Amino acid sequence: MFANLDFDVIRRSLAYLFVDGMTFTLTLTALSAAGGLIFGTLIALMRLSSHRVLGWVAGLYVDFMRSLPLVLVIFWFYFLVPYIGQWLTGASRPIKVGAFASSLITFILFEAAYFSEIMRAGIQSISRGQPAAASALGLTYSQTMRYVVLPQAFRNMLPVLLTQTIVLFQDTSLVYVLSIPDFLGAASKVAQRDGRLVEMYLFAALVYFTISCIASFGVRRLQSRIAIVR
């Protein structure tokens, strides 16, 4: 059955797959996770604030992002971001935004919606006595968040945040719709050029599986190490 498969195609394309493809995938994952986390924290704080309009806007944003398929959002932003840039800067024609920048913005905005829900649960898991004790000591709202609530909340939710980041790592493969050579895109290019679809897609699956598996295992190890004893 394997007689007419040529696995040597993998060896020949290794450099292209990893140096170009995987680097792109990992960069996009890391930057999207970092941006999504910052933006997601802001949305979570907005949602938890006593200010009704802020909470409503944040809730609407999260619901909106979570009810759209990611591929659709990626497409959309690719076409929309140049026009938004033009509108923001008042330029005379649509601003050229590379596929990387546009996909990065998309993932940050999309992941922020998911991260914010994780953060919200994490912040709500801190007992109300903690912020009360912090304010009683004279800490302001932002100091209370920064030194008391968020450090505890982060530790509680870090495993879930990292698991979501592993999902993000897999989701970045969807940028293939913009013909960006991420890892899967690179594998797919080689596959079609050499007519070795089975070999390349098998290999791509194996790589995604291995990385995600090892990362999940690491998250579990970390979880037991950082838990706050109460």
Add this chain to the structure above:
Amino acid sequence: MIDISHVNKWYSPAFQVLKDCTTSVAKGEVVVVCGPSGSGKSTLIKCVNALEPFQEGEIKVDGIRVNDPKTNLPKLRARVGMVFQHFELFPHLKIIDNLCLAQEKVLGRGHEEAAAKAMKLLERVGLNDHAQKFPAQLSGGQQQRVAIARALAMDPIAMLFDEPTSALDPEMISEVLDVMVDLAREGMTMMVVTHEMGFARKVAHRVIFMDRGEIVEDADKEDFFGKPRSERAQKFLSKILSH
């Protein structure tokens, strides 16, 4: 020092939790607030440093109106120490850092100065050996003593205690009360919500009895324990003093 006048608070239009509460705590005075659970005593003490808002009336701490929107609440709270029923130490920080955090971030003290102050206070509550531990490694009584030291580190002008011994095992209650008795004898202004009548007899100047959101009795210690005027206070006292 603390002036509470005609405070009314509703949780919802149908549920009034504080009804026209008026009392005061003078400088150096120790006032014990007691009453059955749900009588509003914890709510009242939390109104004093604005952890709980109230709709009507006025509370002044050292002449500053707590319910004035222009009042700098963090600044005011930093001057009033508070000890909670469930300690509320910060579990992610070491004991020493629990004591240093607000000193550094609120009072702007340097780390050296804050740590020195923290160690002095830990020694005072007998816990200087535990400075490098985390709160969860301490017993309830020890945690509550740390919480008192944490409040004292801010050099407060008054201390509020919200049922400081209710969450403790019986054998740990006295170690916390001892610290509070010392504090009272040193002349600290204290408002203490507690059921510990032994503590009240020993150091309180006045006792306030609350029931259903009202201050039913506000009397000198001798009068309160000698001959409480209201029937409700008599009933309450007979219940908790009969054991």
